[in-house]
Amino acid sequence: MAVTFKPEVVQEFEGIAARYPVRRAALLPALWLAQREFGWISEEAMVCVAKLVGVSPMQVMEVANFYSMYQKTKPGKHHLQVCQTIACLLAGSEEIKKTVERVLNLKPGETSADGQFSYQLVECLASCHTAPCMQVNDDYHENLTPESTEKLIADLRKK
Amino acid sequence: MATELQLTKRYGLKDSHTLKVFLETGGYASLPKLFAMTPVQVAEEVKASGLKGRGGAGFPAGMKWSFVPRNSGKPVYLVVNADESEPGTFTDRFLLLNDPHLLIEGIICASYSIECHTCYIYCRGEFKQQFDRLNAAIDEAKKAGYLGKNIQGSGFDLEVYVHRGAGAYICGEETGLLESLEGKKGQPRMKPPFPAVQGLFACPTIINNVKTIASAPWIISNGAKSYAALGTPESQGTHIFGLSGHVNQTGYWELPFGMPMMDFINNYGKGVKGNLKAVIPGGSSCPVLTAKECEDLTLSYESMKAHGTMFGTGCAIIMNDTVDMAVVLKNLTHFYADESCGQCTPCREGTAWEDRLMKKILAGEATAKELDLMLEVADNMEGKTICVFSSALAMPVRSFIKKFRADFEKHLIKNMVSVPETVA
Numbered sequence: 001m002a003v004t005f006k007p008e009v010v011q012e013f014e015g016i017a018a019r020y021p022v023r024r025a026a027l028l029p030a031l032w033l034a035q036r037e038f039g040w041i042s043e044e045a046m047v048c049v050a051k052l053v054g055v056s057p058m059q060v061m062e063v064a065n066f067y068s069m070y071q072k073t074k075p076g077k078h079h080l081q082v083c084q085t086i087a088c089l090l091a092g093s094e095e096i097k098k099t100v101e102r103v104l105n106l107k108p109g110e111t112s113a114d115g116q117f118s119y120q121l122v123e124c125l126a127s128c129h130t131a132p133c134m135q136v137n138d139d140y141h142e143n144l145t146p147e148s149t150e151k152l153i154a155d156l157r158k159k
Numbered sequence: 160m161a162t163e164l165q166l167t168k169r170y171g172l173k174d175s176h177t178l179k180v181f182l183e184t185g186g187y188a189s190l191p192k193l194f195a196m197t198p199v200q201v202a203e204e205v206k207a208s209g210l211k212g213r214g215g216a217g218f219p220a221g222m223k224w225s226f227v228p229r230n231s232g233k234p235v236y237l238v239v240n241a242d243e244s245e246p247g248t249f250t251d252r253f254l255l256l257n258d259p260h261l262l263i264e265g266i267i268c269a270s271y272s273i274e275c276h277t278c279y280i281y282c283r284g285e286f287k288q289q290f291d292r293l294n295a296a297i298d299e300a301k302k303a304g305y306l307g308k309n310i311q312g313s314g315f316d317l318e319v320y321v322h323r324g325a326g327a328y329i330c331g332e333e334t335g336l337l338e339s340l341e342g343k344k345g346q347p348r349m350k351p352p353f354p355a356v357q358g359l360f361a362c363p364t365i366i367n368n369v370k371t372i373a374s375a376p377w378i379i380s381n382g383a384k385s386y387a388a389l390g391t392p393e394s395q396g397t398h399i400f401g402l403s404g405h406v407n408q409t410g411y412w413e414l415p416f417g418m419p420m421m422d423f424i425n426n427y428g429k430g431v432k433g434n435l436k437a438v439i440p441g442g443s444s445c446p447v448l449t450a451k452e453c454e455d456l457t458l459s460y461e462s463m464k465a466h467g468t469m470f471g472t473g474c475a476i477i478m479n480d481t482v483d484m485a486v487v488l489k490n491l492t493h494f495y496a497d498e499s500c501g502q503c504t505p506c507r508e509g510t511a512w513e514d515r516l517m518k519k520i521l522a523g524e525a526t527a528k529e530l531d532l533m534l535e536v537a538d539n540m541e542g543k544t545i546c547v548f549s550s551a552l553a554m555p556v557r558s559f560i561k562k563f564r565a566d567f568e569k570h571l572i573k574n575m576v577s578v579p580e581t582v583a
Contacts, residue, residue, distance in 0.1 A: 019320045027342030066344040067325035069284045087403040124246040128403035138287035
């Protein structure tokens with residue numbers, strides 16, 4: 001399915017592109033706009049971004065694939081990103097992972113059948129003093145315990 | 160007497176991120192003094208203060224600023240590295256959130272000194288809240304005449320833009336960051352040319368960490384001598400030090416350099432939970448230290464160097480004696496294998512190889528030969544690539560195995576001929 005940017009989004013992009021002397025520099029911001037508008041970065045969205053920025057679809061694809069925060073598959077409504085790096089490991093992130101996997105019956109990289117939850121392991125979220133930590137969409141949830149993780153998921157279900 | 164807080168004094172104030180609170184608490188007060196100086200004088204002042212880059216490499220900031228060629232005919236750019244993602248490090252995140260105007264004030268100081276009129280703040284992708292706060296602060300500052308044309312009647316123009324990253328550790332490396340800002344994969348560039356001569360859009364560019372830039376206003380207001388009087392003769396000023404891992408109180412505190420590590424752990428971290436085994440002093444790339452080595456360690460660039468490690472970011476990860484260092488190193492090899500940009504063969508293959516070897520060791524399928532192979536691979540990773548990412552894994556591999564070999568040996572199969580590791 002072809003996707004297109006709404007005129008007001010194109011206008012927003014032009015405002016951003018004007019901040020750089022080279023239009024290509026606005027490629028990362030354009031991908032952010034695409035993710036905000038379409039929910040994820042499909043190949044159709046990459047073509048759309050390429051047209052907007054004035055680069056080839058392949059150039060968009062190599063950049064989109066390089067950065068882990070651009071979602072190349074459709075994430076769930078609540079995208080759970082559990083930190084697995086050293087400080088969270090020391091603080092018990094293995095238990096948080098197990099809790100998420102048990103409660104949602106998901107493995108890293110999977111999305112629930114109802115599209116409500118997706119689950120991903122990520123690297124250090126700069127929340128080392130409040131570990132273990134997970135990011136749900138843009139929000140940080142810190143000092144997690146298996147109990148608070150279960151409660152968080154239950155609260156998200158109600159949203 | 161407690162040292163005056165320079166970077167964190169507004170933390171905890173209600174609406175500390177707003178222009179109103181910033182101005183009520185002495186914000187933008189350095190500007191009249193700044194604009195009375197010449198750009199060269201500003202660089203000299205910062206040089207005299209001893210301020211070093213707080214991002215990890217510790218390069219003297221004023222000296223960096225003085226490398227910018229003046230009258231090159233090209234625009235000059237300032238880029239603030241707010242891509243905080245070194246494992247164990249978490250203090251820029253709060254500076255951006257609590258006091259974005261302090262960063263803007265520092266940006267004005269640095270930009271004026273290097274005669275730059277466009278600054279980009281490269282903000283880590285995960286920091287959406289910080290990204291929004293920075294944009295709001297820039298809007299406020301612009302409306303109040305602290306950014307834009309003719310700042311406070313000085314005749315100096317400056318625009319500041321926030322550029323959001325998208326989840327790639329390597330973009331914290333300054334030339335990887337520049338590539339990313341130009342809309343490309345964040346793969347580091349060969350140096351020379353150095354960014355000060357040919358950086359962003361092939362123009363002279365200075366890249367500094369958040370805390371480096373945020374330290375500038377205090378130096379301008381209070382003078383280089385007052386700044387240099389703080390800390391130690393080789394580590395001047397204050398820094399936001401962090402503690403994570405096995406201490407009773409994790410967190411961050413702004414302190415002058417030079418405090419003994421054990422005092423920091425005991426007085427601020429309220430002591431180690433259990434018995435101290437190891438400390439990674441400044442982010443995961445720094446060689447690990449044993450409890451014994453920490454006895455006479457101080458929070459300073461020179462003491463870290465004397466102990467064979469690095470100051471790094473000043474955020475220490477504390478580990479007690481329940482920790483299996485082999486498990487921790489596996490965590491790090493996974494991180495580096497995952498985050499290698501893939502550009503240089505020794506790094507792309509080396510980080511993944513180290514990770515496979517650690518997997519094999521933890522699975523109980525390796526012999527002493529594999530452990531030695533890890534060291535050999537580390538030797539082949541260091542100093543053979545475009546950037547220091549590869550060394551940033553080689554150093555922990557070597558220090559972990561050298562200092563905590565018993566933790567690795569207990570996973571090994573004894574007296575067995577090993578199957579050679581093949582490159583999958």
